[in-house]
Amino acid sequence: MTPLACFEDLAIGQTASLGKTITEADILMYAAVSTDTNPVHINAEAAKASIFGERIAHGMLSAGLISAVLGTQLPGPGTIYMGQTLRFRAPVKIGATVNATVEIIALNPEKHRATLKTTCTVGDEVVIEGEALVQVPARS
Numbered sequence: 475m476t477p478l479a480c481f482e483d484l485a486i487g488q489t490a491s492l493g494k495t496i497t498e499a500d501i502l503m504y505a506a507v508s509t510d511t512n513p514v515h516i517n518a519e520a521a522k523a524s525i526f527g528e529r530i531a532h533g534m535l536s537a538g539l540i541s542a543v544l545g546t547q548l549p550g551p552g553t554i555y556m557g558q559t560l561r562f563r564a565p566v567k568i569g570a571t572v573n574a575t576v577e578i579i580a581l582n583p584e585k586h587r588a589t590l591k592t593t594c595t596v597g598d599e600v601v602i603e604g605e606a607l608v609q610v611p612a613r614s
Contacts, residue, residue: 479550481586484578490548491575494539496531496566502533509521509613530565537582537602539574540592549588557607558592564601572596576606588613 494500512534513520521529537560544553566572574602580589587609594602595601 479548479552479610481549481581481583481588481610482614484581484588484610486550486578486581488548489575489577490543491573492539492543492547493573495571496562496568497531498568500535501529501531501568504532508532508534510534518550526565529567530567531570533560533562533566533602535568536566536594537571538575539572540576540596540602540604541605543574543576544590544606548590549608552611554609555606556587556609558604560592560602560604562602564596564599565603566596570596572601579605584608 490552501515505516514526514530515532516522516529518529518586540558541555544555545551575593575595576590578588585593587607590606590608592606593600
C-alpha cells in the first residue's frame with residue numbers, strides 16, 4: 475500500500491499529472507453514474523445540432539481526472555479535497571486524451587493545506603483550468 479502523503483514533504487512548484495483517453499464507454503458510464511443524460515453527451519443526432527456539431531464528453535468527467543491526481547499522486551493518498559474552481563475552456567471529444575496536471579502554488583503550514591493550480595489539456599489546448607484547495611496529513 476502506498477504511504478500517506480505528508481504535508482512536510484510538499485514544496486511550491488511540485489507538479490504531477492496523468493492522462494486518459496476518453497472513450498464511448500467512459501461517457502456512457504459517467505452518464506449512468508451521474509444521471510447527467512444531456513443529449514449533447516449521449517445522442518449523436520441531438521449533438522449534431524449543438525454548437526459543437528458532435529457528441530462531447532461531460533466536463534466533469536475530465537475534471538474528475540484532477541481528483542485522481544490529487545488523491546493518488548500529489549499530494550497523494552490521505553489528501554482531503556476541500557474545494558475547486560473550474561473554468562471550462564473547450565470541449566473534449568470522444569477519443570481525445572485528456573492530461574490533468576496539478577502544481578502546488580501555496581502552502582499553509584498552520585492548517586496543513588495546499589493550494590494547487592489545476593489544468594486539463596488535450597494536446598496543447600487548455601480545456602479546463604482552475605484551482606484546488608486540499609488538506610494533507612502531517613507527521614506532527
